[in-house]
Amino acid sequence: MENNSCPHCGERHKERTQEEKKELLIRLRRAEGQIRGIEKMVEENAYCPDILIQVSAVTSALNSFNKALLACHIKSCVSEDIRAGKEEAVDELVAVLQKLMK
Numbered sequence: 001m002e003n004n005s006c007p008h009c010g011e012r013h014k015e016r017t018q019e020e021k022k023e024l025l026i027r028l029r030r031a032e033g034q035i036r037g038i039e040k041m042v043e044e045n046a047y048c049p050d051i052l053i054q055v056s057a058v059t060s061a062l063n064s065f066n067k068a069l070l071a072c073h074i075k076s077c078v079s080e081d082i083r084a085g086k087e088e089a090v091d092e093l094v095a096v097l098q099k100l101m102k
Helices: 018-043 048-083 088-100
Strands: none
Touching: 018 048, 048 088
């Protein structure tokens, strides 16, 4: 994988296809809409279990986003780094998975 670091800040960046961006943004916007719905429910004093169910739906939507992004990361960044002999990509993946599974 080519070095996608910003020369000014040293951060890595990932070029995504338009389709990848579209899919990820759809998932995020869906979760955002659900959160706005929860805000409205709180403002309108909705019944607590109804709000909790909607929070669970948002959590599920964000988990789906994470799964899609993680799959993309493994199929592109991680596999490319491993093919290029950058074994530290595995350590980075393990660290990310540990954070996701808290």
